[in-house]
Amino acid sequence: MTVNGVSHTRDVEARLLLIHFLRDDLGLTGSHWGCDTSNCGACVVWLDETPVKSCTVLAAMADGRRVRTVEDLAHGGRLDPVQQGFAECHGLQCGFCTPGMMMTARWLLDHHPDPSTEQIREALSGQLCRCTGYENIVRSVRWASEYEASERGTGRRGAGQPGPAAGAGARPAGEGG
Amino acid sequence: MSAAADPAHGGAYGPVRRKEDARFLRGQGTFVDDIRRPGMLHGAILRSPLAHARILSVDTAAALAHPRVRAVITGEMLQQRKLAWMPTLSHDVQAVLATDKVRFQGQEVAFVVAEDRYSARDALELIGVEYEPLPVVVDATRALDPAAPVIRDDVAGQRDNHIFDWSAGDRAATDAAFAAADVVVTQDMLYPRSHPAPLETCGAVAEMDPVTGKLTVWATTQAPHAHRTLYALVAGLPEHKIRIVSPDIGGGFGNKVPMYPGYLCAVVGSIMTGQPVKWVEDRSENLMSTAFARDYHMHGEIAATRDGRILALRARVLADHGAFNGSAQPSKYPAGFFHIFTGSYDLQAAYCEVTGVYTNKAPGGVAYSCSFRIAEGVYLVERMVDLLAAELGQDPADLRMANLLRPEQFPYTCPTGWEYDSGDYPRALHVAMDLAGYPELRREQAEKRARGEYMGIGLSFFTEGVGAGPRKDMDILGLGMADGADLRIYPTGAAVLSISCQTQGQGHETTFAQIVAHELGLSPDDVEVVHGDTDRTPFGLGTYGSRSTPVSGAAAVVVARKVRERARVVAAAMLEAAPEDLEWARGRWQVRGDPEQGRTIAEIAMAAHSSLELPDGVEGHLDAETVYNPPNLTYPYGAYICVVDVDPGTGAVALRRFIAVDDCGVRINPMIVEGQVHGGLADGVGMALMQVITYDQDGNCLGGSFMDYLLPTSLECPSWELGETVTPCPHHPIGAKGVGESATVGSPVAVVNAVVDALRPLGLRHADMPLTPANVWSALQGRPVRADVVSG
Numbered sequence: 017m018t019v020n021g022v023s024h025t026r027d028v029e030a031r032l033l034l035i036h037f038l039r040d041d042l043g044l045t046g047s048h049w050g051c052d053t054s055n056c057g058a059c060v061v062w063l064d065e066t067p068v069k070s071c072t073v074l075a076a077m078a079d080g081r082r083v084r085t086v087e088d089l090a091h092g093g094r095l096d097p098v099q100q101g102f103a104e105c106h107g108l109q110c111g112f113c114t115p116g117m118m119m120t121a122r123w124l125l126d127h128h129p130d131p132s133t134e135q136i137r138e139a140l141s142g143q144l145c146r147c148t149g150y151e152n153i154v155r156s157v158r159w160a161s162e163y164e165a166s167e168r169g170t171g172r173r174g175a176g177q178p179g180p181a182a183g184a185g186a187r188p189a190g191e192g193g
Numbered sequence: 194m195s196a197a198a199d200p201a202h203g204g205a206y207g208p209v210r211r212k213e214d215a216r217f218l219r220g221q222g223t224f225v226d227d228i229r230r231p232g233m234l235h236g237a238i239l240r241s242p243l244a245h246a247r248i249l250s251v252d253t254a255a256a257l258a259h260p261r262v263r264a265v266i267t268g269e270m271l272q273q274r275k276l277a278w279m280p281t282l283s284h285d286v287q288a289v290l291a292t293d294k295v296r297f298q299g300q301e302v303a304f305v306v307a308e309d310r311y312s313a314r315d316a317l318e319l320i321g322v323e324y325e326p327l328p329v330v331v332d333a334t335r336a337l338d339p340a341a342p343v344i345r346d347d348v349a350g351q352r353d354n355h356i357f358d359w360s361a362g363d364r365a366a367t368d369a370a371f372a373a374a375d376v377v378v379t380q381d382m383l384y385p386r387s388h389p390a391p392l393e394t395c396g397a398v399a400e401m402d403p404v405t406g407k408l409t410v411w412a413t414t415q416a417p418h419a420h421r422t423l424y425a426l427v428a429g430l431p432e433h434k435i436r437i438v439s440p441d442i443g444g445g446f447g448n449k450v451p452m453y454p455g456y457l458c459a460v461v462g463s464i465m466t467g468q469p470v471k472w473v474e475d476r477s478e479n480l481m482s483t484a485f486a487r488d489y490h491m492h493g494e495i496a497a498t499r500d501g502r503i504l505a506l507r508a509r510v511l512a513d514h515g516a517f518n519g520s521a522q523p524s525k526y527p528a529g530f531f532h533i534f535t536g537s538y539d540l541q542a543a544y545c546e547v548t549g550v551y552t553n554k555a556p557g558g559v560a561y562s563c564s565f566r567i568a569e570g571v572y573l574v575e576r577m578v579d580l581l582a583a584e585l586g587q588d589p590a591d592l593r594m595a596n597l598l599r600p601e602q603f604p605y606t607c608p609t610g611w612e613y614d615s616g617d618y619p620r621a622l623h624v625a626m627d628l629a630g631y632p633e634l635r636r637e638q639a640e641k642r643a644r645g646e647y648m649g650i651g652l653s654f655f656t657e658g659v660g661a662g663p664r665k666d667m668d669i670l671g672l673g674m675a676d677g678a679d680l681r682i683y684p685t686g687a688a689v690l691s692i693s694c695q696t697q698g699q700g701h702e703t704t705f706a707q708i709v710a711h712e713l714g715l716s717p718d719d720v721e722v723v724h725g726d727t728d729r730t731p732f733g734l735g736t737y738g739s740r741s742t743p744v745s746g747a748a749a750v751v752v753a754r755k756v757r758e759r760a761r762v763v764a765a766a767m768l769e770a771a772p773e774d775l776e777w778a779r780g781r782w783q784v785r786g787d788p789e790q791g792r793t794i795a796e797i798a799m800a801a802h803s804s805l806e807l808p809d810g811v812e813g814h815l816d817a818e819t820v821y822n823p824p825n826l827t828y829p830y831g832a833y834i835c836v837v838d839v840d841p842g843t844g845a846v847a848l849r850r851f852i853a854v855d856d857c858g859v860r861i862n863p864m865i866v867e868g869q870v871h872g873g874l875a876d877g878v879g880m881a882l883m884q885v886i887t888y889d890q891d892g893n894c895l896g897g898s899f900m901d902y903l904l905p906t907s908l909e910c911p912s913w914e915l916g917e918t919v920t921p922c923p924h925h926p927i928g929a930k931g932v933g934e935s936a937t938v939g940s941p942v943a944v945v946n947a948v949v950d951a952l953r954p955l956g957l958r959h960a961d962m963p964l965t966p967a968n969v970w971s972a973l974q975g976r977p978v979r980a981d982v983v984s985g
Contacts, residue, residue: 029311036310045227046220048443050392051476055899058392086220099218103210106868110698111217112224112392112443137907144899146392146444147698149871150907 017078019044020088028075034068035059037075038085046086046115050144057143060116061085067120069142086115089122097160097167098122107156109147116143121157129168130161204780205710205717208864211703212717213696222441225396226473228411233398234263236462236472237313238455239303239320240482241295244553244892245327245344248291248302252321256305259319261312264465266304266458268292276461278347279427282451282669283527285356285518286347287556289454295324296344296516297555298892299481304458306470329553329892330354331982333490333513336550344516344551356518356549361532361609367544370505374496378580383961384569385980386488386513386554386886388480388896389561390904391697393443395483396473399459403467409436412456415445416735418693419669421727423452426670428460439725445697446876446937447560448484450521450737477897484521484557485886488513488981489531489569495577501587503538503596508545508573512558513981518549519556521737522565523667523674529559529566530658532609536574537618537656537830538596543608553892562873562937564657565738571655575942576959579652583953589652589946590631594622597654604923611658613828614930615920616856622654624916625832625854634836642954649951651835655939658826659931660743661734669734675822676740677731678748680709680756682815684802686795688713688720690752693733694745695725699933700865701741705749707861708927712753713760713794714780731818739829739931742861743922748821750926755817760797763815766808767792767800827922827930831855835943839951844970846882846948848909853940854916857932858925863917866932871913873936879905880937881944885963889983 017024019042028037038044038061050058052071059070062084089096098121101107108114117140124131124139131139136157137150145153216222253265268290271277278286291302303320307313328342335341336354345351371377397412408430414420417437425432442449455472462470474483490511496504512528514520522529528547535543559565578596582589597618598605605613634650641648664673679691690709696702706720723729733745757777764782765772768790775782783791792800794815801807801815836850853870860866883903886896896902921928941962948964949957952973960972961980971978 031311039226040310043229044220045224046222048224048393049226050394051899053476053898053900056392056476090219095218102218103214106211106864108214108217108698109700109868109872110392110442110444111213111222114217115220118218133912141906141908144392144904144906146390146446146876146904147872148868149873149875149913150910151871151913152868154907154912 017081017083019083020085030076032075034070034073034075034078038070044085044087048112048115050112055144057116058113060119060143062119062123067123086118089118096122097163098125098157100163101156101160105152105156105159107148107153113143113145117145117153121160124157125161125164129164205707206861209703209707209717209862211700212706213700213702224393224441224443225398225411225413228398228440230398230400230469233469233471234306234308234462234466235310235313236459236470237305237317238301238458238478239317240478241291241298241300241302243295243324243326244298245296245329245342246324247294247327249323249325251303253303255319256316259312259316261308262305262316263308264306264462265320266290266461271461276428276457279452279457280670281517281519282521283518284524287517287519289457293347297553298894299478299555301454304462306462306466331552331554331888331890331892333511333550333552333981336552344553354551356514356551357527358546358548359527360544360546362544363542363608364544366542367505367507370542371494371496371507374504375499376497376584377494378577378584379492379494380576380580380959382491382493382573382576382959383980384487384489384491384572385962387486387561387880387884388886388902389446389448389486390480390902391444391446391448394474394476394479395449395453395455397456397459398469398471399463400469401463407434407436408460409438410456410460411438411440413442413449414439415449415697415737417695417725417727418732419672419734420452422672427457436728439695442697445736446562447486447521447737449697450560451484451519453483476899480886480902481894481897482555484519484560485515485555486557486561486563487569488558491569491573493573493577495581497581501585501592501595503540503581505540505542506535506574506577508534510545510547512547512549513552513554514549514558515552515554515556517556520558522559523661524669525666526565530564531566531570533567533607533611533656533658534570534574535607535609536571537598537654539598539602540608554888562876562934564659564934564938565661567657568938571938572942575653576945579946579949580959590626593652593654594619597622612825613656614825615923616828616830617918617920618654618830621830621854621856621918622832624918625834625852628854628914628916629834629852647839647841647951649837649839649947651943651945651947651950653833653939653943653946656828656830657935657938658828659739659934660823660827661738661740662823662826664822672734674734675820676733676745676748677818677820678745678752679731679818680752680816682756682794682798684799686715686719686793686798688715689723690720690749691723691730692745692749693730694736694741697736699736699741699869700862704862704865705746708746708749709753712750713757715794739933742929743827743925743931744821744823746929747823747926748819751821752817752819755819756815759811759815759817760794762808762811763797763801764792766805767797824924827858827925829855829857829930829932829935831935831939833939833943835947837947837951839948839969841952841955841973844966844968844973846964846969848878848911848944850914851911852914852916853936854918855932855935856918856920857935858920858922858930859928860919861929867915869933870915870936873934874913874940875905875910876937877940878910878944881941881962881964882909883963883965885980887980887983895983
């Protein structure tokens with residue numbers, strides 16, 4: 017599989033979970049293991065551009081596919097706007113749910129650049145945070161959305177506003193295996 | 194914010210962005226399960242499927258024959274090392290691995306050490322345990338029945354399931370006040386068993402160096418220093434050869450205060466194999482076996498005059514402690530600080546009595562941001578005040594306003610002996626009512642009621658006593674609850690503060706840097722905060738009970754001021770002035786009357802390390818250390834208002850608004866304070882509406898996964914509406930109070946009061962948490978569901 021743009025070839029046990037492969041075999045410990053039952057979302061990574069809960073995806077199911085983790089969000093020392101938003105809006109406390117939240121948020125903004133508060137809440141509703149009461153996570157995603165809109169505004173002056181936000185369907189499609 | 198505005202200080206308070214975030218945002222935190230050591234092995238625990246059974250035999254031969262298994266540890270093996278039992282934090286013992294009986298479902302029976310995570314799990318299934326099932330006690334109200342099986346027959350002389358009787362207050366004065374009252378209202382209520390469920394489960398990596406004899410344990414602990422002493426006491430290891438590291442912790446909420454069998458098993462596993470051993474529990478293990486919260490069966494009585502003067506309060510509590518009394522609280526107080534249950538009101542008298550019992554359920558009790566059981570006390574009094582308001586036909590806000598303590602009564606000693614430090618309670622309630630638009634809400638409610646719609650408005654007003662605590666009154670296992678702090682100033686003026694408490698998300702690396710920066714005229718960026726490693730930090734009792742800012746925060750202030758005084762002497766030598774002729778202003782020492790003549794801490798630090806001839810009394814550097822023994826608890830408080838819409842046909846509760854006004858004294862970093870309140874409100878909503886650990890009659894835990902133990906998501910939580918008042922703490926050196934648990938303590942009852950308020954027209958008087966649709970609907974049918982044990 018390709019993880020964060022790097023190809024890896026391994027023989028693994030058929031039952032090995034993707035989260036354990038990423039953490040234990042590849043040493044990518046940014047994604048966390050929180051519940052085993054697809055409820056908490058601390059393990060959310062992208063599988064072929066779609067957020068999935070990697071505690072319920074077998075590593076073997078990612079064979080030949082692309083995986084993206086939190087370690088791939090920042091580029092060239094520059095934080096992704098979602099990461100900046102979480103720092104600006106105090107969107108994290110203990111930091112355990114944060115990688116999964118940010119991966120879903122990145123997906124949301126890629127598909128719905130100007131989500132409503134309700135769409136942000138719905139998109140994150142398959143994931144748990146025990147520290148923040150969600151309010152500042154929602155604000156963080158909104159911050160990133162507005163930041164990216166302003167970047168587009170300066171970069172593509174006169175090109176018009178980003179498209180209208182989609183209605184329902186903001187929830188990530190993949191809930192894992 | 195008075196201290197922040199003080200020009201003599203550095204002005205470092207405020208919404209400073211967190212230092213911690215840099216690593217977490219990049220996925221570069223170091224949680225226990227992220228730690229890999231050379232040659233590290235993996236442990237897994239075999240747990241009891243039964244709630245109460247005698248162990249007839251444990252056969253480990255097949256497990257040991259597994260090619261990747263390196264060791265299997267049983268209770269019998271621990272017994273030979275005198276390690277089968279360990280002390281709890283409440284003068285009881287708890288089995289590390291069961292020897293005689295299992296006493297709750299999920300109890301630890303054996304520990305496998307294998308070369309990888311999966312093989313350790315596989316081997317658990319190869320262990321054969323023969324059990325003889327015993328009758329089970331799940332219902333706390335039946336635990337003291339003469340026919341109930343005795344759970345703790347390991348304790349000499351224990352003939353029943355009784356743990357303790359405890360009382361506080363003046364019984365005779367309370368009886369007299371009740372006898373003279375016009376109105377008495379009573380209510381039974383259960384604060385059901387809940388679980389803190391931090392998103393990171395508990396775990397440890399233990400590494401015994403066979404050459405040096407040094408044991409290092411990276412563990413999910415909120416109290417690394419206390420754990421070090423415990424390991425020394427339990428395992429007989431020399432304490433200077435033990436290093437406990439609490440790395441990044443994925444939430445604690447009290448769940449990570451106690452010592453757990455898994456930690457000790459990892460240590461024993463490392464000693465036996467000579468290699469590091471990692472043990473990390475899964476979610477079900479966390480929910481089924483680690484410190485639960487609450488489980489208080491309460492009977493409340495409130496007495497008042499007909500015109501609404503509250504006179505007295507009485508409570509009788511049956512406390513379900515599970516199979517071992519593992520409550521984590523100051524040892525003088527078997528019911529924690531429950532007896533601050535008189536809350537925020539000016540009462541004549543109060544009396545409470547608490548009986549603790551064993552049941553075949555997981556141990557714990559004091560956890561989940563309860564401020565040592567103040568959560569239960571606040572719930573009781575705030576339900577009783579609402580019930581009284583309904584009885585008297587008064588608005589609950591009016592009744593509260595009329596009975597709240599008045600500002601001029603502080604410091605105030607409550608009927609059970611707590612000395613509240615400061616407060617302006619009516620102001621906080623006014624601010625909350627203004628934010629909520631209270632009269633408009635009541636008007637809207639009346640209109641909706643006329644249309645047959647059920648909207649509810651719930652209030653709560655809470656007072657906490659946090660920051661344990663004065664050493665003369667408070668200890669954990671004999672360790673006084675004072676906290677150390679060391680502060681080093683490097684020659685260039687960079688500062689390193691070492692503190693005994695550590696962060697599980699509270700942002701100490703930022704807030705404590707702000708504290709020091711503020712005192713010394715530095716930038717928070719110039720201050721590094723070291724925490725969580727017992728080899729690098731001074732002794733202290735840890736982070737729980739909202740004690741970091743009240744105790745360790747005060748220690749940081751005191752040690753910074755020591756440095757400042759030391760700097761004054763050096764500055765005087767530099768400026769060729771007498772120390773008493775200097776004043777601290779604009780973040781530096783300057784000559785009084787000649788502000789051009791001044792020196793910053795950085796300049797003074799360099800001079801202190803230079804060839805400058807130092808005056809008597811200064812040894813060379815500016816470093817200092819201190820131990821802070823708080824003179825009293827700090828007493829944060831708040832006024833909360835919750836607005837709900839309830840569908841009586843389905844019992845579904847929609848939480849529309851939540852207004853929270855908190856007064857935690859001076860706010861060092863208001864951004865972080867608000868984050869603490871947000872999180873606590875979500876916890877409160879979760880407890881009120883969905884979270885519960887319940888059991889069936891056989892002692893099977895019915896909340897053993899996140900599919901069964903429901904936690905609030907972003908959809909159940911409204912956008913919190915916060916307000917604040919600031920009443921500085923008079924005895925804390927910067928006027929701060931603790932805040933980490935305020936919202937968890939104060940919010941559940943506001944939700945319950947709102948739901949009951951909504952459904953009062955249908956005759957509802959009370960309903961126990963969690964107010965799930967099914968429970969609300971059943972309560973409306975007059976058949977309330979028990980939240981502690983499922984029948985049938």
